[in-house]
Amino acid sequence: QVQLVESGGGLVQAGGSLRLSCVASGPIFSINYMGWYRQAPGKQRELVAGITSGGSTSYADSVKGRFTISKDNAKNTVYLQMNSLKPEDTAVYYCNLEAYYSYWGRGTQVTVSS
Secondary structure (H helix, E strand, O other), X not given: OOEEXXXXXXXXXXXXXXXXXXXXXXXXXXXXEEXXXXXXXXXXXEEEEEEEOOXXXXXXXXXXXXXXXXXXXXXXXXEEEEOXXXXXXXXXXXXEEXXXXXXEOOXXXXXEEO
C-alpha cells in the first residue's frame, strides 16, 4: 500500500520560511508527477506546485517567486521550500502522487501569523 507522509508544517510569522517534505513509501513502480496542494478553511483545495518525473515544475501564480518544489528520486521525497510567507498562505498542505493511481497524504498545517 502506497503511503505519503508530510512533515514540516507549523506556525511562522509573516515573512518567514518553512520547508515541507513528503515521503512516499510502498509499492511505487513509476511516479509520473508529484505535487503540493493546499486547502484553507472554507475554500477549495488548490494546486500550489507540481513537478513531473522529468523535473519540470509548475506553480500557482500566488506563490511564484516565493515557493520552490524539488524532489529526491532516490528517497521518493518531494519538498516545498516556502519563503516570504504571507497570512494568506495559511492552509493545510497536502502531498499528491500520480502513478498508476492517485495518492494523497493526510496533510500538514501551515499557519502564518501577521
